[in-house]
Amino acid sequence: MRERFRVRGGARPVGAVTVVGAKNSALKLMAASVLAEGRTTLTNVPAIADVTIMAELLRSLDVDVDYDPAAGVVVLDVPETVGHRADYRLVRALRASISVLGPLVARTGQADVAVPGGDAIGSRGLDLHTAGLEALGAAVHVSHGYLIAEAPHGLTGTGIRLEFPSVGATENILTAAVLARGRTRIDNAAREPEIVDLADLLVAMGARVSGAGSSHIVIDGVEALQPTSHAVIPDRIAAGTWAFAAATTRGDLEIVGGVLEHLRAPLGALERAGCTVEPTDRGFRVAAGPARPVAFDVATLPYPGFPTDLQPFAITYNSVAAGSAMVTENVFEARFRTVQELARLGADAQVDGHHVMVHGVRMLSGAPVEASDIRSGAALVIAGLVAEGETLVSGVHHIDRGYPRFEEAWRALGAEVSREPDEEPWEG
């Protein structure tokens, strides 16, 4: 059933909100579990649909997966022999399925993973993933919509320099190299906290990895890995979402479980724009100043730069801030879907190539809008809170992929956000 959020404008959320485990870490850790025979346990796993899909994918590879969303625990029991085919039906539903590529080639000598195709965030390439695996000695080709990587005699460590610090490619090379013969060195590696979390899991499994979190990762291959237990890091993008929510709505939120260190660039920008940003015993607090928020320019970059996943929130913030700002997207080609929906709410924003020029207006005005991906959907809910009247945000399934029970979190903070069936326009 299609659902939508009904958002009433005008609330200033105040209180504490708890950050869930990182989606983009949990999915990769689940995929990496196939590297070791036996039972790996992951905790602090978010209760989101993407985890259910990854569980289904791993089951299709003969892994016995027990996912308890309420407890946030996934137990993965990996057999001696795992399958090697990631079906299009699942990959299409979850682009992050591509993260089984590295672990499968390393463990079974073969991976057949459906090519994901385009999505609302632009056509994301896989050339860096495949070049990395080829450098490690795998033969890679595409056949009938599947990326097929074969290394029947195992992989061999080597030096790999990434043209761009791709998160997914760094992860696939890392998870492939842990079982390769000899030393692999990844230069210009992605430095995201999720890479560090993955490396921590691999080290706990017995892998020899150093340098994760820097641009140079060194991996010394081992014969086999052992299962382990590991807690997923807090979701920095969810934490950043709440930080922007506080700043945009002139609220005051304690973000429990949030890691300030992971959000230096966006929190620094909010602080310079007049917000109070301070650590607390349980996370950090972001409180807007008494005056209207002040516009600021943003340019997204790989970590530790301003995260592309927070870019829709920066546009939303600027759309009601005092002044004008330029938001530049440097990581993805087409990630400005929020703009046309914000325009329906009365925002003054124009896309020009990979820039958006935003002129702040005093108030948005409520209207029906459509979420097209996780982040733009969450950003539209925040926009609804600073719009006069009611905003209906359709496409809630996108928001559910990253923000479990989003409406309940808002209500606990005093904002009126409710979930309801989404009637097609011609039905009413």
Ligand code: EPU
């Ligand atoms: N790219 C290539 N070739 C490649 C790999 C990447 O050209 O082989 C390009 C992409 O087209 C893109 C850029 O490099 O323009 C960045 O891609 P990257 O590989 O770094 O991103 P990703 O691994 O596909 C992850 C997150 C995204 C997040 C980005 C950037 C997951 C499942 N996804 O994607 O998260 O935006 O890193 O930080 O980890 C989200 O959670 O909403 C989301 C989209």
